[in-house]
Amino acid sequence: MYFTLSASRLMKASEVRKLCKEMRDNPVLLLSVEFEAKKRYFASKEKAAS
Secondary structure (H helix, E strand, O other): OOOOOOOOOOOHHHHHHHHHHHHOOOHHHHHHHHHHHHHHHHHHHHHOOO
8 A cells, every 4th residue: 555645844854754654553543644634635625615
């Protein structure tokens, strides 16, 4: 599986590597982050359509 990491601020390379390692080691964390991102995306899309 391939995932794209998006950041709301600039991060150091060491921070990105650490975050990616945490995500690889803990698939439950990855799923929860993905679910939250999808929920926010669809909520904003719904709001824009109204």
